[in-house]
Amino acid sequence: MQQTPISILEHVFGYDKFRGQQEAIVNAVVGGDDALVIMPTGGGKSLCYQIPALLRPGVAIVVSPLIALMQDQVEALRALGVKAGFLNSTLTPQEIYDNEQSIQAGQLDVVYIAPERLIQARTINLLQHSQIALFAIDEAHCVAQWGHDFRADYLRLDVLHNEFPAVPRIALTATADTRTRQEIIDRLALHNAQQFIAGFDRPNIQYRIQPKDRPRQQLIKFLKQEHDGDAGIIYCLSRDKVEKTAAWLREEGFDALPYHAGLPPEIRAKHQRRFLREDSVVMVATIAFGMGIDKPDVRFVAHLDMPKSIEAYYQETGRAGRDGAPSTALLLYGFEDVVKLRQMTSNSEGNEAFRRAEQERLNAMLALCELASCRRQTLLRYFDDELPKPCGNCDTCIEPPQTWDATEAAQKALSCVYRTGQRFGVQHVVDVLRGEKNDRIKQYGHDQLTTFGIGSDISQHEWKGLFRQLAALGYLDVDREFGSLLLTESCRTLLRGDQSIQLRKDAKITTKKGKRQAIEVDHDDLPLWHALRQCRRRLSEEYGVPPYVIFHDATLKHMLEVRPQNTQQLMQVSGVGDAKAQKYGQEFLDVIRNYEYSSGQ
Structure with missing residues (x-):
């Protein structure tokens, strides 16, 4: 026959x-x-x-x-x-x-x-x-x-x-x-x-993209609540981050293995074999890992850094759910990713045409991250594939983000970039906007600028989200060598007031319009939040002063976000000066350490 x-x-x-x-x-x-x-x-x-x-x-x-x-x-x-x-x-x-x-x-x-x-x-x-x-x-x-x-x-x-x-x-x-x-x-x-x-759609993969906000805690919550015991891949940009993340996950009880080109071939082969042949192994890797991997039951792919293109993102997330069963693609990204990737592009061996093409791809990836509409539709459109209706299986479809009029805040941000000479990174500009009187700001005389302190009502984390979105929309660029913020031609109409701008509300920007919101704390952070407030209360009684004299709520919230482990890190928290650090600092550091030890974070 x-x-x-x-x-x-x-x-x-x-x-x-x-x-x-x-x-x-x-x-x-x-x-x-x-x-x-x-x-x-x-x-x-x-x-x-x-x-x-x-x-x-x-x-x-x-x-x-x-x-x-x-x-x-x-x-x-x-x-x-x-x-x-x-x-x-x-x-x-x-x-x-x-x-x-x-x-x-x-x-x-x-x-x-x-x-x-x-x-x-x-x-x-x-x-x-x-x-x-x-x-x-x-x-x-x-x-x-x-x-x-x-x-x-x-x-x-x-x-x-x-x-x-x-x-x-x-x-x-x-x-x-x-x-x-x-x-x-x-x-x-x-x-x-x-x-x-063929069509590029992978309907079983749920795409979720979130700004970085204590990424380790975001990752551990994702793993423990949604994928405990599942096989998955976690991508990082650097070898060092791969090693540290794998070690940390092992401490957290996960069977995590590192994989990058700097490891000896026999170790890479051993780890790859374990991932392919054992259940519940989590591979923490650079992009050196994954091409050709046929493991069908990879239930999740998480990125702790932003990929440099939609092609790379699609290729890497596609390693989840080869068996067609429900799987998750989680991406955590931040402004520092944009800086790092643009520096990598500028330092590449390609000619100017190549660097321009790479920049276009990076911009497309960043736009996907900041999207307020269906992510799958935009992802597929990049490959000339069309999805007639929103997918219903990405984060923006499941919980559509709200937008807000960010025109005034954006004008403040762009003005501050201009006033500081377009020579500084996002952290410094945010400090100027918030009126932080640190040594660097005084050194450059930026405490004398008209933009100094005009954004004190907006948190540091929220300002960073605003700058990230302005960069994604093309109003800001980043110096390839030093990471300084640069104004683009596109920002002129916004600065002049000829244009308004709507941004995603999930950037958690608060404005002066209406009643100020109380300090918002994620449910999982409430135990530590209460412990910090209890410490403050005890110290206020001991020293006979109101609690806010010890530290403001905003300072405790920043401690919650930063999780300082020593006095030097504590000094980076907004509202902590030398005297308070010396007088009260150790008490709060002990609370944070004891909490993280007892909760296994």
Whole structure:
């Protein structure tokens, strides 16, 4: 009986029908056509080349950058009865020779090869003396020279078109905006390829994006209340943050492992294997981890820093919920992320055109973060995919944010940036607005500015949220080298009063309009809040003074946010001077330490 795509799907892979465009893709490649496949993670890309590999005569060569996963991929195919092998640097010379002989003898159906090995003259010669069924270029977005997963060896994969013009090629990726798609086509010479662009929607993933506000506490609350015992990935920008976050999570009782390029290969391999093969492991990683991960039951992906593009965000969040079950993508971001990413962009090796493109991608990512409408609609639109109605499964759909007229506060903020000479970062400008009389402000004479203290009614945290939104909307830029706030041309009409501005109310801005709100404390912080107030009450009785003479409520609230662990950190709290720090400071530090020890935070 002659084999067909559907018979192989049923008998080898155990599915009774194709999904989406799989069948059309398989038929195109089986028929000898080239194909470009953009399909979301979990959409079944692998079947699009594995089934043609079993239908066409010869061996299918799969080009993959994922050396650490090749063994697992081959073992998975072998378990299905497919004759599979791989060629990469982890093999001994004898194993390489044996596999090469098997390729030439036509004894294998599928062979995975790393790109750096494929482009070697020895490998090209081997393939020229073998019968090749097809070339599958997996993770094809790696060819995008300034993309988030660029691999230099991918630039030379046009050798496949030049040396094997009669062999069909299929390039596959889960993530590619219009620009990256064109780059794949150009660099791989796929101009005549059939294009299959599947929908990008992952409806089972709930997207949630929140400003950073004590991110460790936000993360631990998220994990303990929603994903205790689940497998997940937590992304950080730096290796140091990966190490510290993993260590902290282990102290909190989670089976957390670090993963970054600076770890020894054997440690990375060990941690990756544990994550793939054990339940409830939380991987804390840089972007060095995740591409090609086939673990279906990753229940959450959390970002503790903002990704540098929507492409990167989509690719990384897509590692959650490959099995289609409900999963969560949580992103915590702050103004410091914008500064750091813009500095990284300016220090990159690319030319001015590249830096401009990267800046556009970063701005699009920041706009997604500050969005007040459905996040999924905007996310999909970035990839030229449309969702007719709001999704109902992102934070802005579940709890639509309210907006408020922030025109006056924004004018104060922009004026203060101008008055301070556009030479300072957000913390300094906020201190000027709030009327903080610290040494740095006095050093520069900024306590004499007309903007000094004009924003004392707005908290430090709330001001930072306002500046973050102004940057996202293009009214402010950030100096790439020093992180100073810079005015843009767009802010002129706002400063002149020719324009009003609406911002998200979740920035928690309070204004002088109407009654001032009482100190707002999250429910989970109430025990510590009450303990701090009890300490203040005891000290007020001991010293015979009103409680506010010890510390104002606003100062206690700031302590609640900062959680100082020593006198130096306590001195950073608004309302704590030298004398009070010396007289009362230790009492409050003890309260905070005892609370965090007893509550396990």
